[in-house]
Amino acid sequence: MNRMNLELEWINIRDVHFGLEDSIEDGILTINKEALLEAVKNPIFSSIDVEIAKPGESVRIITVKDVIEPRIKVETKSCFPGIIDGYEMCGEGTTRVLKGCCVTTTGRIIGFQEGIIDMSGPGAEYCPYSNLINIVLVAEPADSELSPILHERAIRILGVKAATHIGRIGLKSSAVDAKKEYKMTKLVDHTSLPKVAYLQLYMAQGLLHDDYVYGMDAKTLPSMMMHPNELLDSAIVSGNCVTSSDKTTTYDFQNHPVIEQLYERHGKDLEFAGMAISPISTVLAEKERGAMVSINLISQLNPDVVIISQEGGGNPEADLMLCCERAEKRGIKTVLLMHDNPGADGTSEPLANTSAMADAIITTGNDNVYLDLPKMQKNIGHIDALRLLSGSPDDCEEKDESIRTGILVIMGAANELGAGKLCSIEY
Amino acid sequence: MRVIHYLNQFFGQVGGEDAAYTPLEVRQGSLGPGKALQAQLENAEIVATVICGDNYFVENTDTVEKQMADIISNYQADIVIAGPAFNAGRYGMACGNVCKIAFDEGIIAISGMYKENPGLDIYKVYGYIFPTEINAKGMKDAIAQIAKFANKIARGEEILFSEDEGYFKRGIRKNIWKEKSGAERAVDMAIAKALGQPYKTEIVVPNFDRIVPSKPVLDLSRAKVALITSGGIVPKGNPDRLEALSASKWMEYTVDDFGGNYDLKESEVAHGGYDPVYANEDGNRVLPADAMIELERTGYIGEFYRKMFVTVGNCMEVLKAARYGKEMAAKLIDEGVSCAILTST
Known part of the structure; x- marks a missing residue:
């Protein structure tokens, strides 16, 4: 059998600006704005604008919906199978990555579960996207009464189309800065290394809390095996409007920190056994089914240990604990990857659900703490939405020079794939 | 730095058990164990010592809490030191509560307790409580440790985590x-x-x-159906002194204890954790004896077991609650009760 090998070719983007002709030269990405707007146009929007926000600038992007990395499959010149592209290939071949920039979509879809990205200041320390050059899409619906479902879908498609368009500029570059090959090699010499599997629990909760796998709504999908390369190759797109600090953006799926780690250490101090994904439903029976089926799937990989991560918080912790118990009872050790919610002062119970078997937990931080953010010179989007965002205290308003809000509103602040270094400890 | 020191009647040199109902009073400066404490404090002065009888404190919590908060504010305290209480239960509860009052006022609180003092688990979140010996034989060490920590605060040094400083883990999570990265730590773990190598869970x-x-x-x-509540409906005047928080006992009452009628006219709320106005008006709102007797009258249930079990669950430790549950269940089984309704608040 030919194994699935995926080669990522990185082009490091140092700067982005608008110009007459699409090009990448010496790390400078030039985008023809009109061509980009033409590629993403949709009559559902009365206006679409593109703005560029750079690390260190006094800029706040507000009501962020998703963050996407521009990637393009060299063989097919496409990126998002099932969403806007066909099924020629995914997880194999060569994919170009415009490293250092991202497409950021905005819009008041739910009105209180979008997030912010600060390009400088204390908010930027918490946000993994603040050190990227954000290519921000600001799209306003033509119909102010546009239903959230249609709005979310339109913004999601807008984002992947823009990322594809910009990704294609990467094909114009004759040089790449780095190459990395991702393949699940069979270990011959290191058979005593611990076999580590990965189970990713991801959102499928309706009410605009859904991820999309090959364009399919996660609510309609069972637990399933995935090749890790498929995730790196943009098979999963976030359609999720849940709290911004703990949701998994499309960028996170593409740059999956756990998969990266497992590949990196495969053959060194572990054997990467493979992975499965399982939707997080709100229905108890579906949580139980997800736990049973996903651990049955994981069992087929014969791992010694499985890392299980969650998305969101609260009821997803039930899924996490059910999976943990199933795995431990089957003799598969578990490590859980999640954030905690012990309240702003850190004194409450940190988890909504627990199991005595959950004896190995990594936390990506207390998601409830407040932070004072300075006023920015420029806001991209709707600054008036700040006090409405999920995670803002009820008295949160932009006063004078600073605003107090929760890190919950900062995109990726408590990223549950472990992208960041935030952690909470008990003292 | 301005320090307020809290002592009970015994360490405050008012008296022994006979003085346990002594109301709260304030003395200028230090006294009792506070003298040794003051001798070791640098750049910190015990400006006042608060003394209160152990029983008075527990049974007049609302009054004492307000008085204590006022004292903290009037004396412009920077630090509150309570005890040490060693393994004295009521004193430990009072010292813990003093830590909570200080915490609520935004003031640093320090205390010392033996590891099994019941005040520790309930109140450790509110202050830096250092481990002590089981009784006052450990006073010297306890005072030294508390003084050392207070001096560190007075010097403006950063307070480190429990492992480094030696206080009991407070159970507070801090970022x-x-x-x-989280992913790398997860793979390491x-x-x-x-x-089978050692690792340390982060939660x-x-x-x-x-x-x-x-x-x-x-x-x-x-x-035969029993009625049980953790909502603290007690006979008027609370003759059995059921505590407002984490009660030390559970009681059996019949309607005779509440005035003799199913309107429970002579009842009141002993529970300190909810707004008592409505259940003070009518105890049936928490302990629905009237509904139970009606169910018996209509034959919906066979018999209403006349003894009603009452306790206060407010901040009740799980272990104590489990013990009460077992005791109640044993009694009910003895008396042929096959079903119990539990009401909570």
Whole structure:
């Protein structure tokens, strides 16, 4: 059998600006704005604008919906199978990555579960996207009464189309800065290394809390095996409007920190056994089914240990604990990857659900703490939405020079794939 | 730095058990163990010592809390030191509560307790409570440790985590930045766990018992049904002194204790954790004896077991609650009760 090998070719983007002709030269990405707007146009929007926000600038992007990395499959010149592209290939071949920039979509879809990205200041320390050059899409619906479902879908498609368009500029570059090959090699010499599997629990909760796998709504999908390369190759797109600090953006799926780690250490101090994904439903029976089926799937990989991560918080912790118990009872050790919610002062119970078997937990931080953010010179989007965002205290308003809000509103602040270094400890 | 020191009647040199109902009073400066404490404090002065009888404190919590808060504010205290209480239960509860009052006022609180003092588990979140010996033989060491820590605060030094400073873990979660990402830490932990090597979970999960509900009662019309509440409905005047928080006992009452009628006219709320106005008006709102006797009259249930079990669950420790539950269940089984309704608040 030919194994699935995926080669990522990185082009490091140092700067982005608008110009007459699409090009990448010496790390400078030039985008023809009109061509980009033409590629993403949709009559559902009365206006679409593109703005560029750079690390260190006094800029706040507000009501962020998703963050996407521009990637393009060299063989097919496409990126998002099932969403806007066909099924020629995914997880194999060569994919170009415009490293250092991202497409950021905005819009008041739910009105209180979008997030912010600060390009400088204390908010930027918490946000993994603040050190990227954000290519921000600001799209306003033509119909102010546009239903959230249609709005979310339109913004999601807008984002992947823009990322594809910009990704294609990467094909114009004759040089790449780095190459990395991702393949699940069979270990011959290191058979005593611990076999580590990965189970990713991801959102499928309706009410605009859904991820999309090959364009399919996660609510309609069972637990399933995935090749890790498929995730790196943009098979999963976030359609999720849940709290911004703990949701998994499309960028996170593409740059999956756990998969990266497992590949990196495969053959060194572990054997990467493979992975499965399982939707997080709100229905108890579906949580139980997800736990049973996903651990049955994981069992087929014969791992010694499985890392299980969650998305969101609260009821997803039930899924996490059910999976943990199933795995431990089957003799598969578990490590859980999640954030905690012990309240702003850190004194409450940190988890909504627990199991005595959950004896190995990594936390990506207390998601409830407040932070004072300075006023920015420029806001991209709707600054008036700040006090409405999920995670803002009820008295949160932009006063004078600073605003107090929760890190919950900062995109990726408590990223549950472990992208960041935030952690909470008990003292 | 301005320090307020809290002592009970015994260490405050008012008297022994006979003085346990001494109301709260304030003395200028230090006294008792506060003298030794003051001698070791640098750049910190005990400006006032608050003394209160152990029983008075527990039974007049609302009054004492307000007085204590006023004292903290009037004396412009920077630090409140309570005890040390060693293994004295009521004193430990009072010292813990003093820590909570200080915490609520935004003031640093320090205390010392023996590891099994019941005040520790309930109040450790509110202050830096250092481990002590079981009794006052450990006074010297306890005072030295508290003084050392207070001096550190007075010098404006950063307070480190419990492992470094030696206080009991408070159970507060605080964000820090690690050197490694969450993903890398997860993989490290997975490898360690798989290989049976030591690792340290970042969240210690509380281990609760799973209570399996008993089987449904097949025929209620033949069942003897009991009524139990953790909502603290007690006879007027609370003659048994059921505590407002984490009660030290559970009681049996019949309607005779509440004035003799099912309107429970002579009842009141002893529970300190909810607004008592409505249940003070009518105890049936928490302890629905009137509904139970009606169910008996209509034959919906076989018999209403006349003794009603009452306790206060407010901040009740799980272990104590489990003990009360077992005691109540044993009694009910003895008396042929097959079904119990539990009301809470």
